Amino acid sequence: MKTICLIVGSPRKNKSSNFLIDKAIEGIREVSADFKLNKIQIIDYSITPCNGCDACLRPPNDCPLTENDDIKKIEELILNTDALLIAAPNYFGSVSSQIKTFIDRSRPWKMKNYLLKDVIFAPLAATGLRNGGEGVIADLINFALIHGMIVVGNAIGSPVLEGNIPITSLQKHKLKEFIGKDEEDELGGKIAKDLGKRVAELLKKFEK
């Protein structure tokens, strides 16, 4: 059975990043009920920031910090996944510190000879304003490319009316109209859902 890991990269468990991940799950489930899904709330894990000791450069390429934090728990899920989706909030044009810490601590998985090679990767971003999410997406794409993952965007919905990268905003389409309580960024959600579908369809294609 193919496995898909989905990471909610916000310290807030039930906000926009979570909305994007849930939409992606909806899309995946529309393609098939057969995928094993591991949804990870990054804030549930205590991850110590990398201190640059470079121990991971030398065999056995382990990180000494793993003894005292939760990175091994995430590792068990990530290293056996066929696809990985990360939704990160936009903090000053970059990912949240929780996701940056996770990215830095993933270095041993590269140094152990590209353990994440060929994993399908899809980036998603939650932002306050309509602009700025691109920096978050760039951070996530760089992470994926440096690990040798296969980066995909949405190519299912309307090529004119939808974007290829899910970036939600707290602002609605008329820029000054902020989203109210219980409202959603419908377009961002639709793109996230279609991206989930795309990832699922690709995995099925590779199964053949």
Ligand SMILES: Cc1cc2nc3c(=O)[nH]c(=O)nc-3n(C[C@H](O)[C@H](O)[C@H](O)COP(=O)(O)O)c2cc1C
């Ligand atoms: C420290 C911090 C910095 C932020 N910087 C930006 C920013 O530069 N541009 C922006 O559009 N939104 C910014 N935001 C707003 C968040 O991107 C927005 O609230 C987003 O929905 C957070 O994701 P979440 O709802 O999943 O927590 C910032 C929020 C915080 C807490």
